[in-house]
Amino acid sequence: AQTVTQSQPEMSVQEAETVTLSCTYDTSENNYYLFWYKQPPSRQMILVIRQEAYKQQNATENRFSVNFQKAAKSFSLKISDSQLGDTAMYFCAFMRGREYGNKLVFGAGTILRVKS
Amino acid sequence: NAGVTQTPKFQVLKTGQSMTLQCAQDMNHEYMSWYRQDPGMGLRLIHYSVGAGITDQGEVPNGYNVSRSTTEDFPLRLLSAAPSQTSVYFCASSETGATNEKLFFGSGTQLSVL
Numbered sequence A: 001a002q003t004v005t006q007s008q009p010e011m012s013v014q015e016a017e018t019v020t021l022s023c024t025y026d027t028s029e030n031n032y033y034l035f036w037y038k039q040p041p042s043r044q045m046i047l048v049i050r051q052e053a054y055k056q057q058n059a060t061e062n063r064f065s066v067n068f069q070k071a072a073k074s075f076s077l078k079i080s081d082s083q084l085g086d087t088a089m090y091f092c093a094f095m096r097g098r099e100y101g102n103k104l105v106f107g108a109g110t111i112l113r114v115k116s
Numbered sequence B: 001n002a003g004v005t006q007t008p009k010f011q012v013l014k015t016g017q018s019m020t021l022q023c024a025q026d027m028n029h030e031y032m033s034w035y036r037q038d039p040g041m042g043l044r045l046i047h048y049s050v051g052a053g054i055t056d057q058g059e060v061p062n063g064y065n066v067s068r069s070t071t072e073d074f075p076l077r078l079l080s081a082a083p084s085q086t087s088v089y090f091c092a093s094s095e096t097g098a099t100n101e102k103l104f105f106g107s108g109t110q111l112s113v114l
Helices: none
Strands: A003-005 A010-014 A019-021 A024-026 A033-039 A046-052 A064-069 A074-079 A088-095 A104-106 A110-115 B004-007 B010-013 B019-025 B031-038 B042-051 B054-057 B064-066 B076-078 B087-094 B103-105 B109-113
Touching (some): A003 A088, A010 A019, A019 A110, A033 A074, A046 A064, A046 A074, A074 A088, A088 B042, A104 B031, B010 B019, B019 B031, B019 B087, B042 B064
Parallel strands (some): B010 B109
Antiparallel strands (some): A003 A024, A033 A046, A064 A074, A088 A104, A088 A110, B004 B019, B019 B076, B042 B054, B064 B076
């Protein structure tokens, strides 16, 4: 079974600074997908970024980027120029793929607080 | 385009009561799933469906039933609610296309069982 571990229950960062959230996972699969989801106080689940395991290039989305280390099974999220609106719970998630029903396995989450 | 709609948003039940959490999507997605969110545990898969008439269990299925009679709807039934089922429930849907595994989530149902 796949597992996802987020070792940082809470983090804080000053506005405009950079922060990195950690995520490790365990799987015997070679092809899979990794995601970071943001959950603000509104409770809505918002996709931040996704990475396909067969792609060596790290995914980027504006201020958000990942450091994907397949051999180490590590998938960290870097947020640059942090903004107050980035304050939220962040979940790392793993998916084996569509042939398995697009099922997600989530980590426990990291609460990020951006301070002004 | 409404996306994934969950009702109700909040619900309080007494132990032993039954209820159905509704989930509907208007994107013609084949895949639908139910997750529960508990503090310190992230989201865990309860049941999922890969198409009308096809359902299967996830990680934490006990105490829940599902059915998928149409592509649009995927209700979650609690037959006899227990305090351990106090949680936030999310429904999600996704396409089966070759290049898109993105899940669309509903806004969640906060359930309290007293």
